[in-house]
Amino acid sequence: MVMNTILEIIIIILLAAIIGLFFLGLSRKIMARIHWRYGPPIAQPVIDIIKLFNQTSMSHGKLFNFGIIFSLSGSVVVLLFLPLGEMCPLSSSGGLLVILYCMLIAPLGLALSGGEAANPITSIGISRKFLLAFGYELPLLLILLTVMTHFNTISIVDIVNMQLQTGWSFQHLPLLLSGIAYILILPAILDLRPFELIQAPQEISSGPMIEYGGKFLALATIQHAFNVFISLSLFTNLFLGGAENPGYFFLKMLIVFIILLFVNAVTPRFRIEQAIKFLWRWPALLAFAGLIIVSVTG
């Protein structure tokens, strides 16, 4: 039993790392192709990480180190709550609400780490990160509440299982609205254009990561990869019926991600107020409509 769980945990983490890094590489490749470039190899993020681990690095203090560790472990812990087919090691520990809260840990860790770096640009990035999070959490909360109210459970495993019986969430009208809203906010969660405000290399020199070099940057990249996996996986589990089959699961995530990349490649980026206004207008409105329908009918 315990061995089984440990095995599951290892598999999930490895799978998430591979898929996440693959998606990062893919994103660079696809972006390059859209730009009519040849582009780097798919494995370029892995190469980068290997290089970064081999570099020296500068640390600003204990919290600087702790923050990145905290952030990465937070991301990894979230993975354990997400069902991947039958596998969900922490299914009995609080459900979707815990995921919501654990997703906090990663930005908080980065923020703490960046905070000790004593660089104002880091702080600007962090401030933007939290503001943007505040912007997209409003629709996200509405979306998750719609789903939870619709299925009348807070356990994500139950939600996935119920979708196996009643079909994908997308087939139900209120959840369709929420799903669309979720797609609208996904770029903000993943820090893709038009919401690429946090790193914004041209403007605030990669924001919270500004003092990261060497292994710090490597861990941050891995964390980002996990973040990509988590967001997509959450969407897939909630709206696209989860992982009946690992292959399908991957495919669903891939399709959603590619859509996001196309948007990313062709759009400029919002200012932070514009981003918040957008997020509080359209996705929130859709999600709100969904929640009203659910709470009236359900």
Added chain:
Amino acid sequence: MDRNKLGKWLQSPGKMGQKYSLHALYFCTGCGIIEIPPTITARWDAERFGVIPVATPRQANLFLITGYVSVKTLRPIIRSYEQMPEPKFTVGFGSCPINGGMYWDSYNTIKHLDKYIPIDGWIAGCMPRPEAVFVAVTHLWTLIDKGMADGYKKYREDYHYYRENQEKILGKLEWPPLFSSKKM
């Protein structure tokens, strides 16, 4: 190109990583920077070599000094170079950093940049074309392979020399000498 050969990767992943993931910091000191946009965008696409621009010296391991270096810009150059994590490589771009170029007799231009920071490679020309950058990058690969791209080691060993030269031009520097802080 040898980037697909697994055997080499397994022998020295670190070195291969350094080779194929050159995160470049462009220091746009002068007109040379005009050649960089074509280099990294669709026309020449530097990213296929793993060369991408990054925003801060902390994330970079390739330092491109594009164009003439005035006395005023020397200080940021030194600062940025010292902030980069090791191993790090420097490439002087254009003739001005090499010997002053057309500003050879200017009173406030740095004529020999390698007196102040170690340079691993030069790209001569005024201006060098983007292809020259790729030549420089591939050359840098061979240097890395042979372990000859060791400017950062030289800087460490001969720090007094460099620091002396820097202070001769710039006066007393604000930051304390490097390589005195402890490891953790």
Added chain:
Amino acid sequence: MVNPVLLIVIPLGLAFVVPFFGFISKKIEKFIPFVALFFNLIVSLRLFPRVLEQPVHVSIGGFVPPFGINLVAGPIGILFTVLIALVGFLVSIYAFDYIKEKDQEKYHILYLLLLTGATGVVLTGDIFNLFVFFEILCISSYSLVAYFGDKTSIESAVKYLIQGALGSCLILMGIGLLYGQFGTLNMADLAGNIKSVHSVSIFVPLVLFITGFGVEAAIFPLNAWLPDAHSSAPSSISAVLSGIAIEVGLYAMIRVVFTLFGASSILTFLMLLGVITLLIGELCAFCQENIKRMLAYSSIGQIGLMLFALSIASSYGITGGLFQLVSHTLGKSLLFLAAGYMIYRSGSMNISSFEGMGKRMPYTALAFTIGAFSIVGLPPFIGFPGKLMIVKAALFEQEMLYTVLIFFILLATVIEGAYYFRVVQALYFKEEKNTQNQKREIAPLSILIPIFILTGFIVVIGIYPKLITDVLVSSASELLNRADYIKSVMP
């Protein structure tokens, strides 16, 4: 066998011999009120148990009631006597060091006369006699208000005099009207004859009495003399005026309304008047910067509250009202005494001159704070049970009017809290601007002892109100049972 007559005779007699003692030694003079009132205190306390069983009647000169002057020492009368004696006694101690002017003897004579008048008012059973004592009380207070002899005090004394004289005049007219109709001046006898106040011939004397006593009791709109008089009198006199004189006025009014006329129909009006008085008093006090005027307006408010409670005319109401009266007597005397000494030291009556007093005079400031908390009605001080009882009495009636009025009253309590807390903050939490006077000075014992004793009463009765509630309940029944009063005086 102690006789209630002693309560009046001894102070009265001693008042007139003060100048003779003055010939012997100026220093002895100030002990005369002290001795007299100490005697009064002892006598009234001795009388207490006896009175609770059975009211004590004394016929002066042996004539039986309708014909002679008589004293009726019921529970309410003796309660007032004790209060008067207690506060008078403490204030006389306070005056040892506080009154330092040359012509002290006037002060002491008038002071004793004032208290004699007050004692007489509460003990007498004869309406004309009541008037006479009332005049003694009033006239001595006019003179005492003018004691300092400066322009403001004389001005306010004259104002007081004019209004008070008008009030007395009205009372006298009322007495005349009643005497003309019924041919008697004995309260019980009159009460036996008056069945209803409906007819104008009865109603007019009632209104004359209400107005006349209302002036002294400071009911709105008859109270305009009070802020001036209280603020310009010496603080010891302010304490007595505020703690005793207006309460005695209220007593006279209530006595007339309840016992003499049995006018239960006018009580609702009085109650509204009480609430209006309360609100106006508190609102005016709220924007005062002068500490003594503030306390004076606060007294108006408190009188309104008492009038409201007494006018409910249930056992609960009168008990509550009397409790509030006791608490106000103790609390307001304490406030005036404490404030008086601080004014004496700082030389200004402005609240801002009290800043930093908490450091300079810790004990006086502490006493002031406790008095203020008590007046606002915070436990564990004496004001709280009073407030509780009044709320209880009002809600007990289960009428909408009372519930609405009680909210107004509570609003007034909040306003009251606001200005008292302001002073407390000024005492403790504001730095004194004048840095030279940072020295800590402890008041002399003669100042501190009365203040401490009053504080002690406030705390002890606040924690253990049963000490006086029994007396209050029997006082209430005395006021309510008009027939019993008549029967006990004229068997």
Added chain:
Amino acid sequence: MNLIILLAIAFGGALITYFLGKISQKIRDIFAVFISLALAVIAACFYNVSSREIYYTGFLDFPFVLRVNTFSWFFAVTIAVIGLFSIIFSLNYIRKRGNTDFYYSMMLLVIASMIGIVLSGDLVSFYIFWEIMSWSTFLLISYNRGPAISAGMKYIIMSVTGSVVMLVGIVSLYLHYDTLVYTELSGLLNNASSGYILFIIILFFIAFGVKNAIWPLHVWLPPAHSEAPSPFSSVLSGILIKIGTYGIILLIFVIIQINVFLNLGEGILSVRYIISIIGVITILIPTFIALLQDDAKRLLAWSTIAQAGYIILGIAYGTSESVAGGMFHFFNHAIFKSLLFMVVGAVEYRTNGVRDLNSLGGLIKKMPVTFIGGLIGICGLIGVPLTNGFVSKWLIYKTLILNNSPFLAFAALLGTWGTILYSYKLIHNMFLGQLPEKYEKIKKAPFSMQLPIVILSLAIIFFGIIPGLPLHVINSIESGFGMEPLTINIWGIASDTGTINMLNIFTAVLVIGIMVWLIFKVSKKSTVIGQYDNYAAGTTVPKDKYNYSVNFYDPLCRMISPYLKDFIDDFYMSLARSIKNTGNGIRRIYTGDVGHYVIYIILFLALLIFIQINWELW
């Protein structure tokens, strides 16, 4: 051990402390700590004891009833423990200030009266202790002088207003049911008309709402919390406002029974929904206002209001899970909010009274322990998993979602995200970023400040991992109220509708954290550099200027601040002004002209006679 002895120790200790201070400061300090320690220990000894003591003290006709059961034990222990830590924290904080005897004795008096409130068994003694608490708090809030004076004024006026309104309710109850003892009172209201119950609820709710800073009654709290001495702020925020919570629980679950309460009104207009909605408003608006604050303590004060909203929401919603969540959140909030105030207090102490978030920064290098306390405190405040705030919030959200109140849940959750914003701002602007040069020589906080901070931080983690301990107590409270208890175990909750197991999460976080740390440790070592070796586009870092803390969330604040005028405060202030103007107007009646006064008297007389002759009213 009798309850009366406990109270005697508490009140006597407060009194004696004052006089001991006249003898020796040191003895007084030790005595104060000893008394509060004794209170905590004795209070803790009453665990699982259920007893009543009745004394006929002669306070009118009311008996003086003391009672202890799990409900009051829970509150009493929290009060005593937080009180103890605040006193310990005060030792250094208050030493250099004037009037220290007064401070300690008032502090002990506040604690004593709060213990009195929770141990009292009838409403009159409840009220008496309540008022003692009010005025002693008033004196302590004003202690700092300056702006504290108006803060204290605001507090006491609102407090007195609330309590006089409550007095009407108490007396009304007494006149209806002839008793004020809880045990006799409970259940009597079952047969009352719903109008009367509503009347009682409104009256009591105003009083408790003032103390608990429920939304339209909260205006006293931000100035009071920010201007009071910091250790007392932690008492104020940690436990004193929770006395309001205690009152509300007492009202809903003891005086009015829960089933009566839940059946008041229908659907969205039912009382429980209305109070829940008020709770939600209390969460949302203060959360956003807290974002705009630049004063560390004022920020925390607004945050306190918001967290009180969670408690009210949980309790008023009335399912057994939400009530457990509310009560647990009370407990948690007591811990983390007093911790945060202590953290701010320690910084304030070392920087000589600076609590302006814009001028601090970088103190993590100088005060690491304080920083860790602050970090854990904000984690608890946000409700990061493995801190205690998480479980309580989780319970509230869960029951709101599963009982089909998603909008309430949404508002509560949104409040949490606002909490993240302002609490990160708090910790960032104080501890992170560049250290200004003037703070280079700052020392770390003294031991007496670090001790409570460390212990409370550990408590946050401890109760976050083992929520079963307090939940067990809460469970027995709930069964005492006649509610269905939760199914809990030591690590969390195991009901059918949703389980939470903190052990799993803890193990996962621990193992994964260690793994990541190992990866971090194994890879190349990093060089430690100082704050001036920083990326500034190649230039040297300007000292004192290279910090981003002013207007930390400027874009958002620009968007929301027009909507967040504190119009409630303005309303009260204009009310006060209009009362003052009315007073000034009425004062004109007393013109100073004696002729007018005579006319008043004559008019009064004439009017009465005229009325009687014409209408014969009397």
